[in-house]
Amino acid sequence: MKLYFTPGACSMAPHIGLREAGLKFDLEQVDLGTKKTKSGDDYTKINPKGYVPALQLDSGEVLTEAPVILQYIGDQKPDSGLVPKAGTMERYRTQEWLNFVTSELHKGFGALFNPKTPEDYRPVALERIGMRLDFLAKQLDGKPYLAGVCRKIRCGNHGHSARGSLRNRREGCCCTWCVDIQDGPTWSGRRHYCGQAETRGRQSDRHRFH
Numbered sequence: 001m002k003l004y005f006t007p008g009a010c011s012m013a014p015h016i017g018l019r020e021a022g023l024k025f026d027l028e029q030v031d032l033g034t035k036k037t038k039s040g041d042d043y044t045k046i047n048p049k050g051y052v053p054a055l056q057l058d059s060g061e062v063l064t065e066a067p068v069i070l071q072y073i074g075d076q077k078p079d080s081g082l083v084p085k086a087g088t089m090e091r092y093r094t095q096e097w098l099n100f101v102t103s104e105l106h107k108g109f110g111a112l113f114n115p116k117t118p119e120d121y122r123p124v125a126l127e128r129i130g131m132r133l134d135f136l137a138k139q140l141d142g143k144p145y146l147a148g149v150c151r152k153i154r155c156g157n158h159g160h161s162a163r164g165s166l167r168n169r170r171e172g173c174c175c176t177w178c179v180d181i182q183d184g185p186t187w188s189g190r191r192h193y194c195g196q197a198e199t200r201g202r203q204s205d206r207h208r209f210h
């Protein structure tokens, strides 16, 4: 398998998933500006949508859309507990979260990164992201994960452990971006929560996640 990724982008989620699942894979960096891979290939020939992540399977088929790639990865190791079994209520709950993060959170950030976004739209986007993060924070209150059957993962070199699932890996990735908007209108209540997400990210540093 080969994961097409860009440093700092949402492709970090399947990257973490692949490592947690213990699957063998190669990495290929994509320049989203030129749409070229590091080895000089035209990325739009691999994923005509032009965005990361994309996962090329050993069969040559290419899977796109992070929530689908994450579930595919989990399904390759059904006993790992990374995603609940297909057809169960827990799996639908996981899909519910994946869809929430994709459509309500991840895409909410998009306008903030787009240089063409009018300045007066920024507060509108921030308010919406704030509402979504408040909801997420409430769901996470007192819980280290949102959904899914979780398993223990080792954290760095400190010998302690944390519970993790593919679901909160993706949420953690989006929330790393929160650092850039900490002057948002109602930020203070969420800082603690995002700090936790960041900490989870740092715990994975030993893999040099991108």
Ligand SMILES: N[C@@H](CCC(=O)N[C@@H](CS)C(=O)NCC(=O)O)C(=O)O
Binding pocket: 009, 010, 011, 032, 050, 051, 052, 053, 064, 065, 066, 067, 102
């Ligand atoms: N619907 C896609 C969206 C992926 C996406 O927005 N990727 C961003 C990076 S986080 C990207 O590659 N943007 C470049 C572009 O759209 O050209 C998914 O959930 O996988």
